Amino acid sequence: MSEIFKALADPTRRRVLQLLRERPMTAGELAEQFPFSKATMSAHFAVLREADLVASDKRGTSITYSLKLSVLEDGLLAFAETLGIGTSKVRASTIISTEEKG
Amino acid sequence: MSEIFKALADPTRRRVLQLLRERPMTAGELAEQFPFSKATMSAHFAVLREADLVASDKRGTSITYSLKLSVLEDGLLAFAETLGIGTSKVRASTIISTEEKG
DNA sequence: TTTGTGTTTAGCTAAATAACGAAATATGAG
DNA sequence: CTCATATTTCGTTATTTAGCTAAACACAAA
Numbered sequence: 001m002s003e004i005f006k007a008l009a010d011p012t013r014r015r016v017l018q019l020l021r022e023r024p025m026t027a028g029e030l031a032e033q034f035p036f037s038k039a040t041m042s043a044h045f046a047v048l049r050e051a052d053l054v055a056s057d058k059r060g061t062s063i064t065y066s067l068k069l070s071v072l073e074d075g076l077l078a079f080a081e082t083l084g085i086g087t088s089k090v091r092a093s094t095i096i097s098t099e100e101k102g
Numbered sequence: 103m104s105e106i107f108k109a110l111a112d113p114t115r116r117r118v119l120q121l122l123r124e125r126p127m128t129a130g131e132l133a134e135q136f137p138f139s140k141a142t143m144s145a146h147f148a149v150l151r152e153a154d155l156v157a158s159d160k161r162g163t164s165i166t167y168s169l170k171l172s173v174l175e176d177g178l179l180a181f182a183e184t185l186g187i188g189t190s191k192v193r194a195s196t197i198i199s200t201e202e203k204g
Numbered sequence: 205t206t207t208g209t210g211t212t213t214a215g216c217t218a219a220a221t222a223a224c225g226a227a228a229t230a231t232g233a234g
Numbered sequence: 235c236t237c238a239t240a241t242t243t244c245g246t247t248a249t250t251t252a253g254c255t256a257a258a259c260a261c262a263a264a
Binding site for chain 1: 113175
Binding site for chain 4: 044
């Protein structure tokens, strides 16, 4: 649980997850989108891997990362439940709207 | 956003939030529940205050902390939306169940 | 096998974090 | 005013983190 929140605490890593939501991408493709060295980005990927938020698929010379959305969902929901939010054990992917915001 | 996740990244602080969900408590009452010094706990409270996750009410000689649940909910939901989870702008407190888990 | 490309690891630095005890601050009681 | 209590702030230490460059590793192609 701590590992998930630590992973999410960095804006670069949140942005990586957001990019991976669109489609799986290689480490290089991801790194291109940020103003940091590939080594630094590699360290960010390692944190996301540790938190089990991404899967890495080594193919040939490059590594493709993809988002493990259910791990993220389940993690956030598990936490929400410890606070009594969403006590009804809903899966996020099936939430339906009951009230519009704003 | 980062501040919220940083606050949640520590298990002691998550537990504080959980305790505050039951009822508001003074700094001292909270600190009693943990094996750390009051100074250490005070630093944790400061992080929670920085993230705006708790309100502090000074009354007499003691300070009562209370959970700002809506800030937490809105923060988590705002993040969820950046990932396309719960795109329908639901407030967590009004979620209704559509599928049981487990 | 050599070369090139993609990625990670190693080694470093600066800044942030979590913990402590001791000191400072604020308030209510006497 | 003085004392006791509640809480925070200060100063220190050890650990972790985010960034860098350079080196190493893995693999595909020539």
